[in-house]
Amino acid sequence: MLAHRLSWTCSLGVFVAVMFFGTRAAAQDPIRVQSDEVLVPTVVLDKGVYTKLGKQQPHHRDSYAPLVAKNAKLWNDIAVKNLSVKHFHLFEDGQEQRIESVRFEPPAFRVVQDNMGKHPETVGIGGGLWGYPDLPTADLSMWLAWPDYVLAYVPPKSEVGSCHQIQVRVERVNVVVWTRSEYCNTPHPASDPLDGTAFGNKMEKAANARTWSDIDLKLNTAVFADEPNGARVYVATSFPGESLKHEIRDGTLHATIGSLVLVYRDDGSLAARYSDFAYGGEEESRGAEDASGAPAPAAHDEKTEAPSTSGHRALLPNRYEMQFSAAPGKYVVRAVISDGVHFGIQEAPLTVAGYDPNKLAVGGVVISRRVRRLVQNSTEEAERVAESYTPLVSREAEFTPAASTDFFRDDTLFVYFEINNPIVPGRPGIKVMANIRILDAKSGAVADTFEPVDTTKYSQVGNPVIALGRGVMLNHLSPGAYRLEVQASDADGQSTEWRSAGFTVIAVAPLELSDGASQGKKEMILPTTPD
Numbered sequence: 336m337l338a339h340r341l342s343w344t345c346s347l348g349v350f351v352a353v354m355f356f357g358t359r360a361a362a363q364d365p366i367r368v369q370s371d372e373v374l375v376p377t378v379v380l381d382k383g384v385y386t387k388l389g390k391q392q393p394h395h396r397d398s399y400a401p402l403v404a405k406n407a408k409l410w411n412d413i414a415v416k417n418l419s420v421k422h423f424h425l426f427e428d429g430q431e432q433r434i435e436s437v438r439f440e441p442p443a444f445r446v447v448q449d450n451m452g453k454h455p456e457t458v459g460i461g462g463g464l465w466g467y468p469d470l471p472t473a474d475l476s477m478w479l480a481w482p483d484y485v486l487a488y489v490p491p492k493s494e495v496g497s498c499h500q501i502q503v504r505v506e507r508v509n510v511v512v513w514t515r516s517e518y519c520n521t522p523h524p525a526s527d528p529l530d531g532t533a534f535g536n537k538m539e540k541a542a543n544a545r546t547w548s549d550i551d552l553k554l555n556t557a558v559f560a561d562e563p564n565g566a567r568v569y570v571a572t573s574f575p576g577e578s579l580k581h582e583i584r585d586g587t588l589h590a591t592i593g594s595l596v597l598v599y600r601d602d603g604s605l606a607a608r609y610s611d612f613a614y615g616g617e618e619e620s621r622g623a624e625d626a627s628g629a630p631a632p633a634a635h636d637e638k639t640e641a642p643s644t645s646g647h648r649a650l651l652p653n654r655y656e657m658q659f660s661a662a663p664g665k666y667v668v669r670a671v672i673s674d675g676v677h678f679g680i681q682e683a684p685l686t687v688a689g690y691d692p693n694k695l696a697v698g699g700v701v702i703s704r705r706v707r708r709l710v711q712n713s714t715e716e717a718e719r720v721a722e723s724y725t726p727l728v729s730r731e732a733e734f735t736p737a738a739s740t741d742f743f744r745d746d747t748l749f750v751y752f753e754i755n756n757p758i759v760p761g762r763p764g765i766k767v768m769a770n771i772r773i774l775d776a777k778s779g780a781v782a783d784t785f786e787p788v789d790t791t792k793y794s795q796v797g798n799p800v801i802a803l804g805r806g807v808m809l810n811h812l813s814p815g816a817y818r819l820e821v822q823a824s825d826a827d828g829q830s831t832e833w834r835s836a837g838f839t840v841i842a843v844a845p846l847e848l849s850d851g852a853s854q855g856k857k858e859m860i861l862p863t864t865p866d
Contacts, residue, residue, distance in 0.1 A: 372435065373490045375425060376483035377503050378513040379415040385511045415510055418484060424504040425486055432488045440483045449707035449735070450747075460528045461611030463594065463657030464724050466735075467650070468576060493520050526659075529593055529610035538595040538610075538671045541678040545669075550574050550679030553739040554670050557699040557836075558661075559753055560690040561800065565660045567725065568685065569701070570596055572670050573738035576653035580674040581614075590614040591675035594655050598685075601665040609659060613652050656736065658724060663689045690755075692799065695767070695829050698753035700821050700836040701727060704742070705735035706749050706804065727751045729804035730793060740838040744810045748838060754790065754801040754823045754831075766791060766826045769803055776816035776837060783812070790823075814842040 420437045444457050452469030459465055486503065493499065498519040505512050521531065529535030541548075553573045560566040572594070581590035592613040598606045655672065669682040690696075709731045727734040734751040742748055756767050769788040774781055790801045807819075816839050824830040 371489055372487045373427075373518060375486040375488075375501060375503065375514060375518075376440070377423070377486055378483055379418060379505055379507070380511040380513070381413050381415055382509040382511050384413040415507065418505070418507070422506050423484070423486055424506070425488055426502040426504075427488075427490060427499050429500070429502075430491075432490070434486050434488050436487045438485050438487075440485045447707060449705045451705055457613075458724075459594070459611035459613060459655075461526055461594075461609060461657070462724070463609075463611045463655060465611075465613045465652040466654030466656070467652055490520075495520055495522070527608055527610045528612060529595065530608070534591060534593055534673070534675060535595065535610055537675070538593065538673050538678065539597075541673065542595060542597055542669050542671045542680060545680060545682075548680040549677045550578060550672055550674075552670065552672050552679030552681045554668070554681035554683050555702070555736060555738050555740060556668055556683050556685050557701045557736055558685065558687055559698040560663075560688050560696075561698065561753075561755070563690050563692070565662050566687045566690070567658055568661050568668075568687070569656065569658050569699075569727075569736050570668060570670060571654070571656050571736040571738040572672060572681070573654045574672050574679050576651035578677075579651055580676050581651060588614070588650050590651065591673075592652060593673055593675075594657070595671040595673075596657060596659075597669045597671075598659070598661065599667045599669065601667075606661070606666060607659065609657060611655065611657065613655075654738065656724065661685070661687045663687045692755070693757050694755070695757065695823060695825055695831055696755045697821050697823050697831045697834045698755065698800075700819065700834050701734060701736050701751040702740045702819065702836045702838050703727075703734040703749040703751055704737050704746065706806070707733050707735075709733055727802070727804075729802040732804055734804050740836070741841055742809055742838055743841050744812065744814070746809055748807050748809055748819070749804060750807065750819055750821070750836070751802070751804045752821050752834065754803065756790075756794070756799050756801055756823075756825070758797070758799050767794075767801065768824050770822045770824065771805065771807075772820050773807075773812070774818045774820060774835075776818050782817060787824075809840055812840045814840050 416439075418437065420434050423434055423437060425432050425434055444455060446453055446455050452471060454469045455467045457465045457467075490499070496519065498517055500517055501515060503512055503514045523530050523532075527535075529538070551574060555571045557569045557571075558566050559569075579590065579592055581588060583589070590613075594611045594613075596609045598608070600606045664687055666685040666687070667682055668685050669680065672679040709728065727736070729751060734749055750771070752769075754767060754769065756765065759765075767790045769790055771785045771788070772781055773783040785807075788803065788805070790803060793801050793803050816837065818835045818837050820833040820835040822831055822833045
């Protein structure tokens with residue numbers, strides 16, 4: 336799926352087929368090249384339902400509860416289904432092309448409810464995850480996701496770098512058609528779609544300068560060595576989404592937001608680069624068209640109406656996560672976030688150790704503030720998200736790596752780590768205990784210890800990897816810098832070295848963030864929200 340496509344042809348492209356009403360985002364997967372075909376994602380909506388949503392009164396635009404109350408299948412009704420090749424006409428530069436196939440593809444999108452609220456996550460065109468601001472669980476403003484029809488055709492020959500206009504028409508009355516209007520014949524690696532683009536070059540220049548940083552970017556990394564020749568490396572970033580340059584015109588969000596991750600070897604040479612894209616520039620965001628090609632009516636005009644709490648700010652990402660594989664060695668990871676004008680730049684050292692499958696060992700230690708209970712019957716949408724990003728899961732709970740490791744004393748710190756427990760043929764699994772402690776980062780003194788954790792209930796038959804997640808209250812710690820350390824020991828008397836991750840405790844949370852009753856010191860097992 337997304338992570339394995341051969342190349343992407345939009346120099347800049349919107350990242351996901353997801354529609355936002357109230358403040359409407361021109362959101363659409365980019366046109367791309369796979370093998371010798373051009374793939375054109377297209378969303379077809381029922382015009383009657385679409386128009387009804389656009390005519391919502393201003394104070395109702397952030398909540399569609401009245402319409403949902405009248406029609407529980409509202410979100411299903413708006414997407415037109417069961418179309419085939421015979422219903423579509425596709426034109427490149429005004430010339431109709433033969434459509435080779437049409438298939439339904441689930442959106443690269445999911446709404447996640449975790450211990451901090453609910454928020455959307457989307458898969459970028461480079462395969463990473465973009466996270467968006469949280470809203471209260473009871474908030475009914477909608478991030479709406481519909482599946483794409485993906486139209487495939489073999490394009491006429493053209494020069495590399497040339498751009499072509501695309502138009503899609505549907506033989507069906509009373510529909511609204513969302514699709515991209517342009518693609519460029521510019522092949523890129525699937526994991527680096529911004530390579531060679533003007534936007535990508537700007538970010539690379541800023542990364543190399545390392546002095547041009549006016550977005551407050553936070554960066555954290557974690558390594559899980561689980562193969563002899565490599566390891567999974569997780570990169571988590573966060574930034575103030577509302578500070579990113581953007582504009583609302585005629586109800587459509589216009590923004591250019593992207594990420595670049597550069598991995599340097601210890602000698603300073605470039606080992607790898609990865610890029611991703613959240614929103615396309617104005618030239619790529621042509622908005623919605625109905626079946627006749629006329630622009631769809633605007634749902635919102637910010638010039639005459641102030642945005643609400645769940646308005647356009649909820650459409651701007653404030654987190655980005657990605658992962659890659661790396662061979663053993665020492666590296667520096669440099670991350671860039673940009674809105675096309677401003678840049679956030681951070682770097683972090685990275686050490687990838689060798690992996691011995693016959694040795695008891697603790698993998699990376701991940702500090703997290705977000706945890707969610709997994710839905711047992713996962714949807715296609717969630718599966719598509721997970722295809723390009725391996726989640727950190729322990730006993731049906733998913734942990735999100737934290738980019739910032741600053742915690743208030745009233746926060747709960749979650750830790751995720753993995754233990755390699757070698758499988759010995761003909762011998763049942765050896766009991767393994769996990770030991771956790773907290774040290775003062777400055778003095779090295781032990782600030783807290785916890786009862787050893789019996790990993791039996793975390794183990795899976797035939798799997799040497801034991802994934803553990805724990806929650807720790809911090810209100811008994813004084814403000815300062817700390818290290819959370821993890822060690823494993825087994826019944827044969829073997830013990831691993833201590834693996835650690837740093838975090839900081841901040842004195843007092845703002846009043847609005849700490850109005851709950853203070854709890855005594857205790858260790859907790861994942862206080863996740865219910866499904």
